[in-house]
Amino acid sequence: MSPALNSPAEIHRWCRNFPGTHDQIRAARQFVAGYLGDHPETDTARLVVSELATNAIRHTRSGLPGGRFCVTVLAGTSLLILSVLDEGGPTTPRLCQAHGEDQNGRGLHLIETLTTRWGVHxxxxxxxxxxxxxxxxxxxxT
Known part of the structure; x- marks a missing residue:
């Protein structure tokens, strides 16, 4: 069990800023895995943060030279909240229809499937x- 989650009665919060480059998606996954350790939901959380970080880099100013994104992990006894703060862009993240073999638009559908709820502020x-x-x-x- 990760040191971050060994006190189940407490709420834990970790945040980290990442440069807005593609190699940092892997670093964001490692950050989340380091927080959760061998928790049963670690793989799900790694996949979700990977999709959120990828979207930040692909669709916002976070992916421009000098851009950044921030990952926050907040865990209590029964709920994990993952969030990615980006530097904004012209469009709001939303579910869209993917067509045929097109891989674009599938990430938020995956997040919707893997999580209880997701949203944008x-x-x-x-x-x-x-x-x-x-x-x-x-x-x-257990």
Missing amino acids: GDQTGRTVWALIPLSPVGPG
Whole structure:
């Protein structure tokens, strides 16, 4: 169990800023995995943050030279909140219809499938896209 989640009665929060480059998507996944350790939802959380970070880099000013994005992980006893703050852009993240073999537009559908709920706050100057993941009980006897 990760040191971050070894006190189930507490709420834990970690944040980290990343340069807006594609290699930092892997670093964001590692950041989340380092927080959750061997928790049952680690793989789901890594996939969700990967999609959110990818969207920040592909669709906002975070992906421009000098751009950044911030990952926040907030965990209580039964819920994990993952969020990515980007530097804004002209469009708001939304579910869209993917056509045929086109891979664009599938990330938010995946997030919707893997999470309890997700949403967006902010505007063209900066947005936070967040997702809720229920946490399985861990500890003695589970």
